[in-house]
Amino acid sequence: MSIGGLDALAAAIGADRIETGSDQLDARRHDYWALSHVRDFVGSPAPRPGALVRPRTVAEVQAVLRFANERRVAVIPFGLGSGVVGGVIAAPDAIVLDMGAMNAVRFIDPVNLLAGFDAGHNGLAAEQAVAAEGLTIGHWPQSVAVSSVGGWVATRASGQFSTGYGNIEDIVHTIEAVLPTGELVTLGKGSTVNRGCVVQTHLFHDRIMRMDTVVLGDGATLGPHCVVLPAAKLGAGATVGPASLVMRGDEVPPSTRWQGNPIVPWNASRKKGRGTKPPDSGVEETAA
Numbered sequence: 001m002s003i004g005g006l007d008a009l010a011a012a013i014g015a016d017r018i019e020t021g022s023d024q025l026d027a028r029r030h031d032y033w034a035l036s037h038v039r040d041f042v043g044s045p046a047p048r049p050g051a052l053v054r055p056r057t058v059a060e061v062q063a064v065l066r067f068a069n070e071r072r073v074a075v076i077p078f079g080l081g082s083g084v085v086g087g088v089i090a091a092p093d094a095i096v097l098d099m100g101a102m103n104a105v106r107f108i109d110p111v112n113l114l115a116g117f118d119a120g121h122n123g124l125a126a127e128q129a130v131a132a133e134g135l136t137i138g139h140w141p142q143s144v145a146v147s148s149v150g151g152w153v154a155t156r157a158s159g160q161f162s163t164g165y166g167n168i169e170d171i172v173h174t175i176e177a178v179l180p181t182g183e184l185v186t187l188g189k190g191s192t193v194n195r196g197c198v199v200q201t202h203l204f205h206d207r208i209m210r211m212d213t214v215v216l217g218d219g220a221t222l223g224p225h226c227v228v229l230p231a232a233k234l235g236a237g238a239t240v241g242p243a244s245l246v247m248r249g250d251e252v253p254p255s256t257r258w259q260g261n262p263i264v265p266w267n268a269s270r271k272k273g274r275g276t277k278p279p280d281s282g283v284e285e286t287a288a
C-alpha cells in the first residue's frame with residue numbers, strides 16, 4: 001500500500017531520503033525475531049511497509065513526524081534491526097524511520113566523562129570512539145556490534161557488565177527526543193527534570209492546538225511538580241523551584257533561580273535590610 005502525499009515529504013527532506021522500492025522495503029520487514037522469519041518461510045510473510053525514510057538530521061526526523069501526524073500515518077523507528085521481538089515490523093500503511101543515516105559521534109568529553117551520539121550510531125563503534133580516549137561506555141549487550149545507541153535506549157537494553165555499570169537507563173545522561181507530533185524537547189547536558197513535572201509542548205487556546213519546543217539548557221534544573229509550557233526556555237544552569245509554572249515563551253536567564261505560579265525571581269533567603277537584589281534580577285540572595 002502506498003502512502004499519500006510523499007511528494008510533500010520529499011520536498012521537506014529530499015527525495016533521496018525516501019525509498020518505496022520493493023527490495024528496499026523488504027530489507028526492513030524484519031529484525032532478528034525468529035518467528036517472523038519462519039512465517040516468511042511458510043508463506044505467511046511479515047508485511048511490507050509503505051515507505052522507508054532515512055533522515056540525516058534531527059530536523060528531518062521532526063519533518064517526518066509532522067508529516068505522519070498530519071496524515072495519521074504510523075511511524076516505526078528502525079535502529080539496526082537486532083531486536084528479537086519484532087518491534088520494527090511495520091504495517092503496509094506505515095513508514096519505517098531508518099535511523100542508520102544518523103550515525104555521528106556528537107562529542108566526547110573526557111573531563112566530565114560524557115559522550116553524545118546520534119541515535120543510529122552503531123554500538124560497537126560508539127564504544128570504540130570512547131575507548132580511543134581511554135574510556136568505556138560500560139554497555140555490552142551481546143548484540144553490541146549489530147545494535148544502535150538509540151535502539152539500546154528504546155529497548156532499555158542490558159549488557160554483560162550491567163551489574164557493574166548499570167542498565168542503559170543508568171548510563172544515559174541526557175536524551176534529545178522528537179515527540180510523535182514532531183516537536184522537540186531538548187534536555188541539555190546535566191539538566192534535571194524532577195519527579196511529577198510536566199514538560200508541555202502542546203497548548204489548546206481558543207480550541208486551536210498550539211505546539212512549540214521546550215528547551216532546558218545545560219545544567220538547568222526543574223524542581224518537582226513543575227509545569228513548563230510551550231516555547232519556554234531555561235537557560236544554562238537556571239533553577240526553577242518546586243511546584244512552579246513556567247509560562248509560554250518564558251525565557252529563564254542562565255544561572256538564575258525562579259519559583260512560583262507563574263515564576264518570579266526566587267529570593268528564598270531574602271530578609272529585611274539585607275540588601276535585596278532588584279526584583280527582576282532572578283539572582284538569589286545567599287544566606288549568611
Ligand SMILES: Cc1cc2nc3c(=O)[nH]c(=O)nc-3n(C[C@H](O)[C@H](O)[C@H](O)COP(=O)(O)OP(=O)(O)OC[C@H]3O[C@@H](n4cnc5c(N)ncnc54)[C@H](O)[C@@H]3O)c2cc1C
Pocket residue numbers: 031032076077078079080081082083084086087088099119120140141142143146147148149150151152153154155156157158159160
Ligand atoms: C545475537 C543478539 C544478542 C542480543 N543480546 C542482547 C543483550 O545482551 N542485551 C539486550 O538488552 N538485548 C540484546 N539483544 C536484543 C537487541 O540487540 C537489543 O534490543 C538492542 O537494544 C536493539 O537495538 P537496535 O538498534 O538493533 O534496535 P532495533 O531492533 O532496530 O529496534 C528495537 C526497537 O526499538 C525501536 N527503536 C530503535 N531505534 C529507535 C530510536 N532511535 N527511537 C525510538 N525507537 C527506536 C524500534 O522501533 C523497535 O521497537 C540481542 C539481540 C541479538 C540478535
